[in-house]
Amino acid sequence: MTKSHMSKFYKLSITDRIIELERLGWLSPKDAENIKSGNHIITNEVADKMAENTLGIFGLPLSVAPNFIINDRECIVPLVVEEPSVVAGLSQAAFMARATNGFKACLSESYLTGQIHIINVKNIESTIIDLKKECSNLIFKANKIHPRLNARGGGVRNIDFKILNLQDKTSVISVHILVDTCDAMGANLVNTICEAMAPTLEKISGGKAILKILSNFLDHSICSASVIYNTDSLGKSFISGEEVRDRIILANQIASSDIHRAVTSNKGVMNGIDAVAIATGNDWRAIEASVHAYAARNGRYSTLTKWSLTSNGDLEGEINIPIKPGIVGGSLLLNPAANLGLELCGVETAKQLAEMMASVGLAQNFAALRALVTDGIQKGHMRLHARSVASLVKTPKYFFDDVVKKLVKSDDIKAWKATEILNDLENERVLSLVDSEFSAGKIILLGEHAAVYGKHALAVPVLNAVGAKASLSKNKTKININEWNLIKSIEREDYSGISGIINTIFDSLEINDLNLTINVSTILPRGMGLGSSAAISVAIIRAVSKLIEANISSEKINDIAFSCEKLAHGSPSGIDNTLSCFGRSILFQKNKSPNYEIIELDELPPLLIGFSRRSSHTIQQVGDVNSRYNKNMSQYDAIFNQIDDISCKGAKALKTNDYDALGGLMNICHGLLNAIEVSTPDLENMINIARENGAIGAKLTGSGGGGSIVALCPDSIDKVQQSLHQSGYETLRPFVSRGLKN
Structure with missing residues (x-):
């Protein structure tokens, strides 16, 4: 059984989270690839078939809450929700419940109710008797309407008859048809049965069937869930577990007696359930309607959960909730994101999904109550607000968490404060780089892939992109790259990844008996086609050479760095x-x-870099292009010759600041790169956004297959940057050299 517990999962990058879920088996390779490339999102064309007057796609974050155990089954829970506190709260609540074997949930029966309302019946009491006599025949006839449903083990289970007395003193027969829809949500199935059965019921009753439709009140699909939390685990540094337990029980009792508190408590429950429903393509509106009706079933609105003391002094939570999700049919056929959500759930039946939703609702209620009776709910909300403000001032990814933390601590969560904090952090970074050795990142303007085949490529540097310091260490050699959250001890015989780079440098500098601590700082994200591996290699070579007082030339540094690049990328061009x-x-x-x-x-x-949602793997892209080149050599040679000519013309345009010419050449070059299949839908989307908002040239930069785009924006860089941010993409404004040595 795959474990759902993933320590510090939230600290990983989006790409690394996807990789980790694939490694653990929660995502198939195909689904992992679809998320990276954005192919799990419906297109405008599909959306236009799903709804009327469609304008586009509205985005919300897709997250997961790990750590769940439900009925002894390890689970991760997909969530579509914009509040990070919901995801964090659920993850923590699930983790704490692992100590007592998680959640127990049960859905014993799950029927959807169809209703037919019959009016103009002369003698209602005797008609009810007649209808009840025909009940078996009616069930038999109803089950012929959907024979495939019966074949799957579902069908009509019972038909009941009720008398409704209306305000105008008239009476109506309400026919309730209970249908087991198996793993489907079943609305269309039940509506079809109601409409098909109406004529028969009219004939028996002599009345008129006026309404023929399902009911969203799921009183025949009640799912229960329970959990126990060890009292010792509930406390915080300033409050004991016993006091937290007692406060949670008291808060729950208040909610059961106070409608204002009950509504808010139940809203918290639905924060979790709705997020799962949306992630799995279920009708969250129907779930909400049924849940709130159920909360008022006894004539007074009350809380859905109950928290109490166990016999041994622990905290026990229970929930009963009307819910009937589906895992087949409906929008699931059209929406790949919903199918992805179901795969992440790992459920095999709609019953399991209902039990997951009930458990999530209970976990979310616990998380909210624990926060409410300890730190206060506002602390989490302020963190959410701080994240929004940090995004507003375009905080770089490597400073984001620090800016958010300092904003919350300041109690002054405003844009000016975030800017002030960001400037302070930038200054601290500059000071930390004193005495560091630097190197440049790279932006290829023209010539990707063609350069591997001996053609020209035009590139500009991102100056001071990487800084490195080296010092002697008594322990093993260790490298620390803060912005990548990378701290690694280097094994001397390991030539993979960053260890291979360090050991190649040590071999070249004939370092055998020294252990070093190497601290690296970079503004370059990993795997985005900006030459981060080469820049780190060069900076480390310079830092280590300085430490051991090895006076080596720039040409020698370049040779060593090229050896590192071959280790990292297979057959690099050397650019x-x-x-x-x-x-x-x-x-x-x-x-x-x-x-x-x-x-x-x-x-x-005036260049702007935009980062896609998927990293680029140069060694794979170069290898894939080479495979296609060998199959279509003459065609690829023709393309590479065109790129060669474009690169040379681009160099002349760059020298003379002829940005119109350079931008046009960039656009042509991207078309040729698209022809050799190294672009992606995500990159194309970014390029279109850039061009539509004023970029005179935009193309992928680097090896493609993900990574980055570069946009030339003489008069529109702010607008292009804002548009990319609004579409969820991160950006970088590089500082490009005037020809001065770095």
């Missing part, structure tokens, strides 16, 4: 390490001596 080492805008050509021409610039090109 990344060359640009990183020399820190100048260059027109690069592999296998030429020298292999680059420096381009002196009078001004900085």
Whole structure:
């Protein structure tokens, strides 16, 4: 059984979370790939078939809450919700429940009710008797309407008859048809049965069937769930577990007696249940309607949960909730995101999904009550507000958590304060880099992939993108890259990943008996096509050389960095390490001596980098292109020759600040890169956004298959950046060299 407990899952990047879920078996390789590429989102064309007057797609975050155990089954829970406190609260509540074997849930029966209301009946009492006599025949006839439902083990289970006395003193017969819809939500099934049965009921009753439709009140589909929390686990540093337990019980009792508190308590329950319903393509509106009606079933609205003391002094929670989700049919056929949510659930039946939803509702109620009686609910809400403000001032990813934390601590969660905090952090970063050795990142403007085949490529540096310091250590060699949350001890015989880079550098510098601590700081995200591996290699080579007082030339540094690049990427062109080492805008050509021409610039090109939701894997992309090249050599040679010509013309345009010409060449180059299949829907979306908002040139940069785009925006950089942010993409405004050595 795959464990659902994932320590510090929230600290991973989105890409790394997807990779981890795939590694653990919660995601199939296909679904993992679909999320990375954005293919789990419905298209405008599909949306237009689902609803009327469609304008586009409205986005909400898709998250998961790990740690759940439900009926002895490890689970992770998919959630579509914009409040991080909901996801965090559920994850913590589920983790705490693991100590007592999680949640127990049960859905003993699950029937959807169809209703037929018959008017103009002359003698209602005798008609009811006649209808009851025909009940078996009516059930038999109703089950012929959907024979495939019967074949799946479902069908009509009972038909009941009630008399309704209306306000105008007339009476109506209300026919209730109880239908087991199996794993489907079943609304259309039940409506069809009601409409088909109406003529028969009219004939028996002599009346007129006026309403023929399902009821969303699920009084024949009540799911229960329970959980026990050890009292010792409930406390915090300033309050004992016993006091937290007693306060939760008291708060629950207040909610059962106070309608104002009950509504808010039940809203908290539905924060979790609705999020699961949306993530799995279920009708959350129907669930909400039924739940709140059920909460008032005794004539007074009350809370859905009950918290009490167990015989041994622990806290026990219970919930009973009307719920009947589906896992087949309906919108699930059209919405790949809903199918993805169901795969994440790992459920095999609608019953299991209902039991998960009930457990989630109970867990969310516990999380809210515990927060309410300890820290106060506002603390979580203020953190949510702080995240929004940090996003508003365009906080870089590597500072985001620190800005949020400092904003909350300041009690002054405003944009000006976030900007002040961000500036302080930037200054601290600059000070921390004193005495560091630096290197440049790279932006390929023109020539990706063609450069591997000896053609020209045009690239500009991101100056001071990486800084590194090296110091002696008594323990094993260790590298720390703060912005990547990477701390790793280096095994001398390990030549994989970052360890391989360090050991290749040590071999080249003939370091055998020294242990070092290497601290790296970078503004470059990992796997985004900006030459981060080469830049880190160059910065580390310089830092280590400085420490051991090895006076090596830039050419030697470049050679060592190229060896590191070959280890990381297989068959690199050499442009990344060359640009990183020399820190100048260059027109690069592999296998030429020298292999680059420096381009002196009078001004900085107005470039903007946009990051896709999927990282780029250079070694895979280069290998895939090579496979396609070998199958279509003449066609690919023609494309690479065109890219070569474009790169040379682009260098002239860059030198003369002819941005109109350069932008046009960038657009043509992207079309050619698309032809060799290295673009993705996500990259295309970003490029379209950039161009539609004023970029005169926009293309993928780097190896593709994910990664980044570069947009040339002489008069529109703010607008393009804002538009990308509004679409959920992160950006970087690089500082480009004027030809000065880095």
